[in-house]
Amino acid sequence: MLIAKKTYYKKEEKRKLISLLFFVLISSILSGQVNTDISNQKRIGDSLFLVSKDEIKKGNYEEALSLAEKSLTIFKDLNENESIGNCYKQIATVNYYQGEFYDALTSFENSKEYFTKAGVKNGIASTTNNIGAIYYYLGNYSKALDNYKNALELHDDLNNEAQIAGTTQNIGNIYLILNDFENAKKYYKIAKEIHQKIANKKSLSLVLSSIGSVYMNEENYDTALSNYEASLKLAVESNEKQVQTEVFFNLGKLYEAKNNFSESVKFYNKSLNIAQEIKSSRHESSAFIALGAIQLKLNKKEQSIKNCKLGLEIAEKLNIVSAQEQACKCLYDSYKSLNRVGKALLYNERMYLLKDSLNLKKTTDKLLNMEFEKEMLLDSIANVEKERKAEIAHQKIVDRKEKQRNIFLLLGCFAIIIAGGIFSRLNLVKKSKAILQVEKDRSEHLLLNILPEEIAEELKEKGFVDAQDFETASILFTDFKSFTETASRLTPQQLVEEINVCFKAFDHIMESYKIEKIKTIGDAYMAAGGLPKPDANAVKNTILAAIKMQAFMIKRKRENDIQNKPAFEMRVGIHVGPIVAGIVGVKKFQYDIWGDTVNTASRMESNSMVGKVNISQDTYLLVKNEEDLAFEYRGKITAKGKGELEMYFVSLKA
Incomplete structure (x- = not known):
């Protein structure tokens, strides 16, 4: 009977052990399945992201945007902050190439937010630079400069040579748009040397094109041409279509300035073909308008009207005022030469309305240029002042060691004399401060009722x-x-x-x-x-x-x-x-x-x-x-x- 009971207990223990092992095995399988699903989802998200990148290079922006948004949805479900930041950055890049600058700005800011959550310093630095670039294209140069400076500090801390060069080049772009050609060349030269050192063909191509634009503005056409040709060669070697369309357009402008209209038309057409291939609306509009203006000079008036209208339609969709003004001028001149007075007057009126808007912008640009130069001067003064203060501090240390005994004696005497005065006036000062604080709070409240907070702060700071x-x-x-x-x-x-x-x-x-x-x-x-x-x-x-x-x-x-x-x-x-x-x-x-x-x-x-x-x-x-x-x-x-x-x-x- 005892043996039977022992046998029963052994069988029961064995059954329990088998059940436990089965439970552990099933749990392991299910856990592995969950981990596998997450891993598969991540691989799908990564694959969509990489294909999106390839589509951008091909100029298939709608497909690239769709793939990036699908990738973003997957990574949001997985709570992968760094990958979410990369997806927003990709979406912003597509928006930028399509001329949707406000959408690009929002996506870059979202990208920066997720990179900050993930602690990805390189991502924070690159999106800060890109936000600066968007403000640059929107004409807000002070905001652009602030972001470029912040990006430069971040890249400097990370020792990112390529990014330092890119941001330096962006600062050069601000000088170029403000017609400060000497400073533009100085910053472009720094960027060019770094790009050559690290053999970055795409970035070197861009900076050579920018240098060419500086020389063209200075009417040094031969030097401009050599820089454009060097830029184009690198862009073709690296298959950078976006850079190619910009360089072809610049070559068209160069030959137009030299009155070689046949060569100019050839390069404008090349720029237009690539812009249409990669669906870059901004460059497509510029090329159509430029071709229209040249065709008018060649007395091809109907063709001029056709191209300028196409350029105007695209510029209106993108809300590019300067391009609209150029297109209206071209259409006014074309209709005037055909003696079609009604149409000519219509576009003449539109042209002057757009010109008024541009004149307001130019006035603001001049103010920004003055502020920019002032800021650079203040930076230089600050460096000199810093060195001067360091020298004074050093001299004070020397003097303090020599006259320490006398200083302590004098301080002791003054302390005794002043202590009585301070003690007697302490309560009065305290009450005065309280009254002043109330008045200050009241004044600030009144000021904020009159002006926006940012404007009020600037007014208080600078006067x-x-x-x-x-x-x-x-x-x-x-x-x-x-x-x-x-x-x-x-x-x-x-x-x-x-x-x-x-x-x-x-x-x-x-x-x-x-x-x-x-x-x-x-x-x-x-x-x-x-x-x-x-x-x-x-x-x-x-x-x-x-x-x-x-x-x-x-x-x-x-x-x-x-x-x-x-x-x-x-x-x-x-x-x-x-x-x-x-x-x-x-x-x-x-x-x-x-x-x-x-x-x-x-x-x-x-x-x-x-x-x-x-x-x-x-x-x-x-x-x-x-x-x-x-x-x-x-x-x-x-x-x-x-x-x-x-x-x-x-x-x-x-």
Whole structure:
């Protein structure tokens, strides 16, 4: 009986052991399966990313973007911060090549955020440099310079020679655009020496092309040509199509400057063919317009009109003002030579409107150039001052050792004398500081009510504020319908109170959507999105703010009607475009904006209807794909001083 029990217990223990081993085996298999799935997903994400890179080189940007976005989705599921950063960087690169600079800026900033989370210093440095490049193409050279300097410091810490060269070259580009050719050549030379040292063909090709552009601006055509030819050779060897289209275009400009139009046409056509092959809209537009201008010189007027129109259409889609102005000039000259006066006048008017916008930009560029030179001078002074302070500090140490005994004696005497005075005045000083702090806080609060925070900080720091140029700002205007008639039914006190209720509500709406209130003029209210900081969502936010303002006014009218009180009805208009912003006034500061965009926004308001939000064609093109917005096309409407403008009513989808 005992033997039977022992045998039973042994069998039971064996059964339990087998069950345990089976459980461990199954767990191991399942765990391995999960690890395998994660590994497979990572391999798929990496493969999509690499294929996307190859598609960029081939110029297949839509395919490259689709693959990069699929890769991004996989890595987000896996929470791979570094890979997410790389995907955003790839998406930004595609946006840049397609001329979508604001989308590129947003993606580069996302890339930098994830590289920072992952602690990838090289990624942070490269995206900082790329953000600088986007600001450069947007014409915001002070922002570009700030990012380039930060990137240069990061690359210097990491000892990245190639990246140091690239960023140095970018600083040279700023000098070139500001027509400071000597400094441009100096920075390009530094970049060229590093590229030659590390044998980077693509980057060396780019810097040689830039050096060629400097010499062409100086009308040193032979030296420019030798640099362009050397650049082209390297670009062909490394199969860099993007660089090739730029160099071919520069060669076309060079031969045009030398009046060798047949050679110029040849190189412009080569630039156009490659731009179309790699789907680079920016270069395609430039090539079409350049060909149109040459064909006019060759008396091929109809062909000139055809090419300039193609270039203008692309430039309008990309919102490149300078290219639009060149295309309109070409079309004006072509139609004028054909004695087609109506068409010629149409493009002449457009050309001058665009030229006014460019003149505003040139004025801002001059201000930025002065500020840039001032900053460089201050850097030099700071270095000299640093050396001087070091020398003084050293001399003080020597003097201190020689006169230490006398100093201590004198300090002791002074300490006894001063201690009594300090003790007696301590309470008075403490009270004075408290009073001053209250006044300071009150002054700062008042200043922030008048000016945007960034502008107020700059004003406090420097005593003045530089004018800023914004390529894309959304301007909002409102106005009360039949204001005089409604106001006549209110007492002065009731009128001010009613306007104040409305404008206070508008201020809260602006604050919630991060829109900057500019000013009120009587019963009109003016605000702007996308400044003083550029914001990719500014256009949509301005529209949403306008819709909310109209909702408030409709609700307010219902409340007043119930109480049998007069109520205002409102029109709203929005337009998007380039502006210049700055401070005017000496005693009473006023942050204000200028430009043709402001005038057009005012026309959008005056041609709106009560309870509606009226937007321009340019605004519609930027938000037409927003799923929560509905649009009603109004056709072409004659606006005072603007001719016929296409307009849309916008509202939230039901």
